[in-house]
Each structure stands twice: as structure tokens, then as C-alpha cells.
Amino acid sequence: MMGMSPSFASTQAWTISRRSLAERWQLFAGAFLSVTLGVALVQSSLLLLISAALYEPPAGLSAADRMEFTDSTAAVVSMLGIILGIATFLAGFIISSTFAFTVAQRRRDLALLRLVGAGRGQVRRLLLGEAVLLGTLGAAVGVPLGLVVMAAQTWLLRRMGFVPDGFRGEWREWILAGSFGTGIVLAVAGAMVAARRAARVRPLEALRETGDAARVMTVTRWLAGLLFFGGALALIIVAPHGGPDGGAAMAMNVPLPAAIAAAALSPLVVPLLGCLLPTGSGVAGVLARANLWDARRRSASVAAPLIVLVALVVGTAGAGQTFTTSGIDELRRQTHADLVVGTTGPPATAIAAVPGVATASTESSLPVTYTTGHGEDAETETGSALVIDPAAYALAHSAGSSLTSLSGHAVAAGPSGDVPAHGTVKIELPGLKLGSLPIVAAAPTTMSGGADLLLPPGVAPASLLESAPTRSFVTLRPGADLPTTRAALAKIGTVSTTDAWLTADAKARTKTSDKIMLVIMGLGGLYALIGVVNSIVIGAAARRREFAEARITGLTRTQVVRSALLESAAVTVAGLVLGAVAAAGAYWAAVASTAAVTGHGTLSVPWPLVGAVCLVALLVTGATSLITSWSATRRPPITLLAARE
Amino acid sequence: MTRADAAVTLRGVSRVYGRGAAAVRAVDDVTIEFPRGGWTAVMGPSGSGKSTLLHCAAGLERVDAGQVLLGGTDLTAARDRELTALRRTRIGFVFQSFNLIGSLTAAQNVALPLRLAGRRPRGSEVRDTLAAVGLADRVRHRPRELSGGQQQRVAIARAMVTRPDVLFADEPTGALDSSAAHVVLDLMRQMADAGQAIVMVTHDPVAAARADAVIFLRDGRVVDRLAGAGPREVADRLAGWEARR
Structure with missing residues (x-):
């Protein structure tokens, strides 16, 4: 047939x-x-x-x-x-x-x-x-x-x-x-x-x-929306149980499913949000509001990439910043020292000899390759080890009695949490194979991580330590004169207050994660933004006739363009709000995870970034709408309408 | 019973929109035959269900009750695949708004149904069909380069190129001025005289008067029938039915 x-x-x-x-x-x-x-x-x-x-x-x-x-x-x-x-x-x-x-x-x-x-x-x-x-x-x-x-x-x-x-x-x-x-x-x-x-x-x-x-709301759309909403919700619920690394990874991943869910369900929400906006009572405003409702499909197409942009950039960056801030706060609470002295190689007894110094925890950092597990389960990783004095370290970092057993030919799992607290670990320092050592203790895991392994003195040869970056956390005797002690310490190395050191350390850390965000998000965000422009241009291409009809009805070209602008502003704001909702999912997971790990829920929103994203989104959609609607209304309306007959 | 010379037969066809108290019977138990080799015009006040009747007869609209037969084929039982095949081979459509594909030339528009049926059009086939509607010199023009009347004639050529059993026309002159409409109606008259079955919905008494028969619809029912009437008579009859609302 x-x-x-x-x-x-x-x-x-x-x-x-x-x-x-x-x-x-x-x-x-x-x-x-x-x-x-x-x-x-x-x-x-x-x-x-x-x-x-x-x-x-x-x-x-x-x-x-x-x-x-x-x-x-x-x-x-x-x-x-x-x-x-x-x-x-x-x-x-x-x-x-x-x-x-x-x-x-x-x-x-x-x-x-x-x-x-x-x-x-x-x-x-x-x-x-x-x-x-x-x-x-x-x-x-x-x-x-x-x-x-x-x-x-x-x-x-x-x-x-x-x-x-x-x-x-x-x-x-x-x-x-x-x-x-x-x-x-x-x-x-x-x-x-x-x-x-x-x-x-x-x-x-x-x-x-x-x-x-x-x-517009097809079965596929409903299914995708609900499925990914469920996925985002699952991540949010599970994140607090994932420990510092798992929690951060899950929280930072919330924006992806949340954005898809928000984009899929956006035709339900965009017109409603649009109607709440004060688009004015003029004829342009009335037309814009009517179009928002009538052209849900078009609005959804413009809003979708915007939602992804906001969720991805603001959500991921904010969740990342929250974990960083939470890590710093935790360190602040845990570190008990007045000054930090930075040196190359351990300063031996020089610091303890300074009058006014009560205790000093000297920590030298070495790169290390370590292998955990045996046979097929063996896993080799590269990380960092701190050579410490266990007693002084426990005092300076609230490690309590957890490190008392660390001495001789043994190691402790560091605060990174990447090394198990029991068993043995095969260690290789630069140019020196230490062989298998027992793990006899474990420092409490911290949000911000840190060294993978803690080594007692004597394990690493002095020749290696000579060039190792070293910091000493110094506590002063009661009644010691701070400026005098500080001046004396300054002869040994660079001195800063603990607070200043933690802040500087945190800044260095944030700088790295900010840079990573920039590399990851920069091009991705640009791509999403081009997706937005794309949708507006495609939408406007089909609107010549609609614009012409509005003008034949008596609207001026300016009124038509203004109405298109209002509509695009409303859709943009709706997209930003929905993206913010998806980002908020990530924040929720981040707050719950930091509370679970450190006992203190932290939220750190990157407001300048939020502002920049909103501004860029509004500017780009506004400019695109202006240009496309202006060019779509260039020809006199009658030529367009007559051409169709 | 179906007479052998019926192109399309409707038996007790109903089409209801909406449910419960809001239900509207757009077509209400209509039984009618459109003869082979005859031109039937369907008229009625707006909202009388004439477009719905046409869509049901052409298999474009599902019916809620009754049966639609195209020759011996039951459209109401046909699946989408069969309906598609019928649209390619045995049914032609012409609409008020031409509905040509803007990116294709006149010849390509006309060749489209043949190509969709998997046939490579013979060189003369498309040209002859366009020549038959008086557009031999517009073969390579795109719709926007043609006048409304010319576009409608391309649409008719497209509908006719498969030599369909029935041509369905929904207000074919509705968007045309009177002289362009005249040319189109002359064309349809010629086709009917040559034995083409045509079912046309119109509100224009001049167009309806060119048909062999006019049926009048009101509230989804066939209420009247005229044959061989002039425009004046058709207009009076239509006005009569409109006044009785």
C-alpha cells in the first residue's frame, strides 16, 4: 500500500x-x-x-x-x-x-x-x-x-x-x-x-x-523534569553522608540534574514568574505579558541555557567556596598557636631557644608516593607527607591523644583522609624507598584536607629535609612580650600571626580553586550564553509577521521593540530565578555536608559572581532582543503582511 | 447502501468537541454521498460544522460515530500509515491559505506528492500539470514570487498531480480577489466537467453557484440542498438559514 x-x-x-x-x-x-x-x-x-x-x-x-x-x-x-x-x-x-x-x-x-x-x-x-x-x-x-x-x-x-x-x-x-x-x-x-x-x-x-x-509540557518533558529532580534530591540527601571529599563532590554535582529538571519544568514556571514582574501597565507591558503566556515554548527555549549557566557557574562555584570557607573555619577552631614561622628546612632548636616561646610544632612537607593495599587491590598515589613532632603537633592542631603511638619506624594517616587508619603503607620519598611501614595512628580528618601522611622524626633523612618547605606553629609563654618574641623569630624565618597565616593559606587555596572554576566555567559559561543568544535569534526569526501584525494594529515600532525587550527581560529574570533555585540545591547539600563533617554548617555565596552573571545575562539577552526585534521590524509591516497573500 | 458512483460516503457521522455539558456536536449524525464526477459545495453559517465535515470526509479528523468511505475504503478504520498512503494517491487538498512550501519552486511543490510516494516524476508530468492550471511559465518561481491566485493554482496543481479520486477544497477562494477567484473557479469547473470529484467548503455564494450541487449545514446537520442554482438563489437560501439562528 x-x-x-x-x-x-x-x-x-x-x-x-x-x-x-x-x-x-x-x-x-x-x-x-x-x-x-x-x-x-x-x-x-x-x-x-x-x-x-x-x-x-x-x-x-x-x-x-x-x-x-x-x-x-x-x-x-x-x-x-x-x-x-x-x-x-x-x-x-x-x-x-x-x-x-x-x-x-x-x-x-x-x-x-x-x-x-x-x-x-x-x-x-x-x-x-x-x-x-x-x-x-x-x-x-x-x-x-x-x-x-x-x-x-x-x-x-x-x-x-x-x-x-x-x-x-x-x-x-x-x-x-x-x-x-x-x-x-x-x-x-x-x-x-x-x-x-x-x-x-x-x-x-x-x-x-x-x-x-x-x-509544551509533553510527557517526555514531565518525565525528564521529575527524573532529574529526583536525582538532584537524592544527591542532596546523600551528600552529608559522603564525608569531606564525597560530600563536596556530590554537592558540586547537584547543579547538573537540578538544572535539567528546572529547564524541563520551566514552561510551567516562566510565564508565572513573568507575570509577577512589573512590566508596566502600558500597551507594551500588556503585550509582553500576553506573549510570555502564549509563547511558552519560545520562553522555555531562552530560559533553558540560562538556567544551566546560572546553576553551573553560581551553584558549583558557591558550593566550592562554601567547602573552602568551612575548611578554613574548621582550621581556625582547631589550630592553637600564636605565630607561624616559615622556613626552608627545619630550624632545629632555634625556635625553642627563643625566649618567650612555650611550644613549637615544626612541620616539614615532602612529596611522597605511597601504595596502600596488596596484590590486585594495591593503589599507588602521589601526595604529601609532613614530618612532625607528634606531641607538639597534637597540641597545635587539637589532635588530642590520637598521635601518642606515633614513633620509631611507623607512620600516621594524615588529615587528608586518603590513607586508611590501619594496616601498612609502602612509602617512597624523593630518591629513597622506605619500604612498608605500619600505620599506627591517624590524625582527625579535616574538611580542607592537608597532608596524606604524618611521619615521626627520624624516618626521613636530614638531607631530604634540608630543602623541604617548613612551618612552625609557635605558642608563647604567658606574659611573653609579643613584639620582642616576634622580632627574635623573624631572624629565623618569615613570621605571621596564625590568623594571618590561615587567611593567606586560604587565599592561596581559594585562588587555585577560583582559577579552576574559571578554566572549567569560562568556556562552558560562554557556550551556554551563546545558547541563549541562539534561542533569541531563532525565536525572533519567526516573529517578523507577529511584529508586523502588532504594528498594523497601531503599535509604533518603538512600542513593539520595547515589548520584545520587556518580554526578554522577564524571561531572563525567570531563567535566573530558576537557575538560582537549582544552585540553591547545591548550597543546601553543601551546608548539610559541612555541618555533618565539621559540626558547623557554613554557607558562602560568591555574591560578586552572582551579580556578574545576572548583569551579563540581562545585558546579553537585552542587547540580542533589541538587535533582533529592531532588525525584524526594519521593513514596513505592510510589505511583510502583503507578501504572504 | 453505497452507490457505485459515490466518491465519498458518510454514514451517520458525528464529531463531538469537548465533554459533558460543554460538548459541542460539530457534526451531528450526517449521512451524505459525494458523487464521482461531481462538484459539491458545502455552505452554512459560521460554526455550522462545515470545515469539520470536510476534515472528517478527508480522513484528517477522527469521527466519534459513523463511517466514512472513500470509494470502497473505510477511512474510519484506517491507520495512520494507510491514511498517509491515501493522501499521496487518492486524496487532494486545497486550502484558503495555499500552504505551499516556501523554499521549493512551483514545480518542486507540485512534484512533492509524487516524490513522497517514492516516484521520480516524469519530465513532462509536472510541467503538464502546471500548464493545465495556466502556469507553464512559472515553473521555476517560488511561492513568494507569485500572486495569491497563482499560488492557489500551484496548490491545485499539487493536489491534482496524483490524479486523486476526490479533491477537498476548504475556502479555496477565501483569500483571493474576485478576478483571481474567477480564474480558480473556472479551473475547478473544467476539472469537474472532466470527471473530477470535488468537495468544497465555502461561504461565497458566487463560488458555491459554480458547483453542481450545494448542501447547507446548520448545527452540524444537513438541512437543505440545492442543485443548479445561481449565486442569487444560493445567497438567499444561505441568508435564510443564517436568519433562523
Whole structure:
């Protein structure tokens, strides 16, 4: 009955694909851009990750430097792993939401095809054919663009000291196949749901723009929304039970499912939030409010990437900052010392000899490679060890009696919590294999981590300690004169008050995590922002006629543009609010986790970042709406309306 | 019973919108035959259910009760796949708003149903069909380069290229000025004379008067029927039914 030869049908699908590409270029330019940038970002992150994982330390490094190098490479690899994950998530999200939107915008065209005899399969094949075409084209431009992005990311990593100057991302032949695969798979996957839905609609319903065609909250949307909401909720509930590292990881991951849930359910909320906004009682305001309700699909498409942007940047950064702050607060509560003296190598008895000094805990930091477990379970990691005086350390760091048994040829698990409190550990210091040592004690785990291992004096040779960065936490005798003691200590090393030292240490820490945020979020945020612009441009392309009708009705061009601006401002604010809700999920998890680990719930919101994100979002959406609506109303309305007849 | 010369038969067809107290019977137990080789116009006050009747007859709208037969094929029992195949081969549509695909030329628009059916159009097939609607010289034009009347004639050519059993037309002259409408109606008259079955919904008595028969709908029911009447008579009859609301 169908009598359709597949080859002709697909030839036809391709003809229409190419034709419609040429005709509705704004739609396809948007989809193409989303694929291109997604491919570039994923490719660059993947190449950098592989280059870092395979990076060999330059020849001629000392053993200590070699260990430091391995440690920092491991950190860069895991950071690049996160970047790759976020890049892939963003690419998938932005591409699928852009494709879904372009398909929704073309319902009428597709219904027409159905009306003149296109089968459901043909509509589906047409849309998937387009996706393959756009995926291929996007990858073709995305691959060279990816090299530019990689140069930028490498520059960022190098500039911030994450990688040495010699590091460069290397091109691999197979990445061509990988990137084209990524582009095509993401595009097809993004178009799949939209294509199925478009093919299901009966020709008449789509022509009338009622019923299924106009329904925004589809079953898929509800399912995705509720599923990811559940996922976010599960993370929030489990995070406090995950310990310092697990809790932080879970809290920082809340924004991803929360953002998807908020974006999926946004058509329910955006118009409502929009109506609450004071858009004015003028005719432009009335029109803007009506449009918000009527064009829920369009509003949702603009809001979705915004929600992801806010959730990701503000949520992740805020959760990270909360954990950092909580770690510092905890250290402040735990550290009992008046001054901190920084030296290279242990100052031996010099500090204790200073009049006015009661006790001093001297701690020298060494890079270490350690292996825990046996046989197949053996795990080797690179980290840091502190050479300490157990009694003085316990006094200075509220370690109580936990370290009393640490002496002789043994080690204690450090505050990082990465080493188990029992058993043995195989230790290698720079240029020196210590062999297996028993773990006889464990310092309390802290939020901010720290050394992996604590070594008693005598385990590490003096020759190694000579060049080790060392700090001494000094407590003064009651009645000792602070300035005099301080002056005397200043002859031994750099002196700071404990508070100042912790703050400076924290600043250095935050700086690193801020830098990581910048590297991770910078390009990702930019990509999400381009997704927002994309949706506005695609939406405006279809609004020429609507604008023309409004002007024929008697609105001036300024009123039409002002109404479009108001509408975009309302959608932006709604997107920001929903993104903030998703970010709040991460904050909730962070507060609960810090309370569980340290006993004190902490919340630290990066207000300047929040302000900057809101400002940039409002500026970008405002400027885009202004430009697109202004250019869409350039021609006199009558020429546009008459042309349709 | 179905006569052999009926192109489309409706038997006790009803279509209800909404539920309970808010339910509206857009088509209420209509039994009617549209003859093969005849042009039937469907008229009625607005809201009388004439568009719904057309959509039901063409298999575009589900019916709540009754049966729609296209020749011997039961549309009410047909699945989407069969309906799609019917739209390609045995049913043609023309709408008030032309509904051409803007990115395709006139010839490509006309060739579309053939291509969707998996047929490569013969070189002359599309040109001849366009020539038959008087647009032999507009083959490569895109819809926006054509006047409204010309666009509607391309739409008719697109509907006719598959030589359908029935052509359904929903207000085909509704968006046209009177001279463009005249050309389109002449074209449809020619087609009907050549044996094409046409079912047309219109509110224009001039258009309806060109048909072989006019049926009048009110509140979803067929209330009257005229054959061979002039525009004046059709207009009077329509006014009569409108006044009785």
C-alpha cells in the first residue's frame, strides 16, 4: 500500500533538507553554531586530557621535582576530566534544546508535508537527515575551531600554573573520527525526541496550532523534569553522608540534574514568574505579558541555557567556596598557636631557644608516593607527607591523644583522609624507598584536607629535609612580650600571626580553586550564553509577521521593540530565578555536608559572581532582543503582511 | 447502501468537541454521498460544522460515530500509515491559505506528492500539470514570487498531480480577489466537467453557484440542498438559514 522505495524517499528527504537549510537559515545557523562550538569544546578538552595523561616529565628533574610533577599532573588530569564531562554535558544539553526548538518552530512546514502525503517515517528521516547534515557540517568547522579553543585552554592552564610551559595539547589522527562522531551523534540524539514528536502529530492539528502541536509540557518533558529532580534530591540527601571529599563532590554535582529538571519544568514556571514582574501597565507591558503566556515554548527555549549557566557557574562555584570557607573555619577552631614561622628546612632548636616561646610544632612537607593495599587491590598515589613532632603537633592542631603511638619506624594517616587508619603503607620519598611501614595512628580528618601522611622524626633523612618547605606553629609563654618574641623569630624565618597565616593559606587555596572554576566555567559559561543568544535569534526569526501584525494594529515600532525587550527581560529574570533555585540545591547539600563533617554548617555565596552573571545575562539577552526585534521590524509591516497573500 | 458512483460516503457521522455539558456536536449524525464526477459545495453559517465535515470526509479528523468511505475504503478504520498512503494517491487538498512550501519552486511543490510516494516524476508530468492550471511559465518561481491566485493554482496543481479520486477544497477562494477567484473557479469547473470529484467548503455564494450541487449545514446537520442554482438563489437560501439562528 505504501509503494515507497526507500532510496527515493531518502533522496527526497535530502532534497528537502538541503532546500530548507537554504531557506530558514537563522534556524539552522543556530543549530549549526551549537554543534560547532560543542564539538570544538569536547574535542579540545579530550585532546588536552589525553595529552596531560600521557605527559612525561622533562628530563633532568630531581627526584623531588619529579614527584611534585606527577602529583600536579594527576590534579590536572582529574580537572581536565571534569572539564570534559561538563563540556559533553553542555554540548548535549545545548544542542538538543536548540534542535528541539528549531523543530518546534517548523511544525507548520512539517504538517504541510504530512498533508501532501509524507509518512511519519519520512518526517522523521527528514529531520534526522538534517541532523546528520548539521552534525557533519558543525564538526567540519568544529574540528579546526577546536584547535583554537585548545590553544586558548592551554594558554589558560599554563598561565595559571597548572601545567609547565613545555606542555601542549597534541593533535591525534583519530580525533577526526571522534569529533565527527561527536557532532553527528549529539545532533542526531538531540533531534531524535523532537523528530519523533513532530512525526506523531496529525497533519490537521499542526495546521491549526492547537491540541498536541501547542502543548509544551509533553510527557517526555514531565518525565525528564521529575527524573532529574529526583536525582538532584537524592544527591542532596546523600551528600552529608559522603564525608569531606564525597560530600563536596556530590554537592558540586547537584547543579547538573537540578538544572535539567528546572529547564524541563520551566514552561510551567516562566510565564508565572513573568507575570509577577512589573512590566508596566502600558500597551507594551500588556503585550509582553500576553506573549510570555502564549509563547511558552519560545520562553522555555531562552530560559533553558540560562538556567544551566546560572546553576553551573553560581551553584558549583558557591558550593566550592562554601567547602573552602568551612575548611578554613574548621582550621581556625582547631589550630592553637600564636605565630607561624616559615622556613626552608627545619630550624632545629632555634625556635625553642627563643625566649618567650612555650611550644613549637615544626612541620616539614615532602612529596611522597605511597601504595596502600596488596596484590590486585594495591593503589599507588602521589601526595604529601609532613614530618612532625607528634606531641607538639597534637597540641597545635587539637589532635588530642590520637598521635601518642606515633614513633620509631611507623607512620600516621594524615588529615587528608586518603590513607586508611590501619594496616601498612609502602612509602617512597624523593630518591629513597622506605619500604612498608605500619600505620599506627591517624590524625582527625579535616574538611580542607592537608597532608596524606604524618611521619615521626627520624624516618626521613636530614638531607631530604634540608630543602623541604617548613612551618612552625609557635605558642608563647604567658606574659611573653609579643613584639620582642616576634622580632627574635623573624631572624629565623618569615613570621605571621596564625590568623594571618590561615587567611593567606586560604587565599592561596581559594585562588587555585577560583582559577579552576574559571578554566572549567569560562568556556562552558560562554557556550551556554551563546545558547541563549541562539534561542533569541531563532525565536525572533519567526516573529517578523507577529511584529508586523502588532504594528498594523497601531503599535509604533518603538512600542513593539520595547515589548520584545520587556518580554526578554522577564524571561531572563525567570531563567535566573530558576537557575538560582537549582544552585540553591547545591548550597543546601553543601551546608548539610559541612555541618555533618565539621559540626558547623557554613554557607558562602560568591555574591560578586552572582551579580556578574545576572548583569551579563540581562545585558546579553537585552542587547540580542533589541538587535533582533529592531532588525525584524526594519521593513514596513505592510510589505511583510502583503507578501504572504 | 453505497452507490457505485459515490466518491465519498458518510454514514451517520458525528464529531463531538469537548465533554459533558460543554460538548459541542460539530457534526451531528450526517449521512451524505459525494458523487464521482461531481462538484459539491458545502455552505452554512459560521460554526455550522462545515470545515469539520470536510476534515472528517478527508480522513484528517477522527469521527466519534459513523463511517466514512472513500470509494470502497473505510477511512474510519484506517491507520495512520494507510491514511498517509491515501493522501499521496487518492486524496487532494486545497486550502484558503495555499500552504505551499516556501523554499521549493512551483514545480518542486507540485512534484512533492509524487516524490513522497517514492516516484521520480516524469519530465513532462509536472510541467503538464502546471500548464493545465495556466502556469507553464512559472515553473521555476517560488511561492513568494507569485500572486495569491497563482499560488492557489500551484496548490491545485499539487493536489491534482496524483490524479486523486476526490479533491477537498476548504475556502479555496477565501483569500483571493474576485478576478483571481474567477480564474480558480473556472479551473475547478473544467476539472469537474472532466470527471473530477470535488468537495468544497465555502461561504461565497458566487463560488458555491459554480458547483453542481450545494448542501447547507446548520448545527452540524444537513438541512437543505440545492442543485443548479445561481449565486442569487444560493445567497438567499444561505441568508435564510443564517436568519433562523
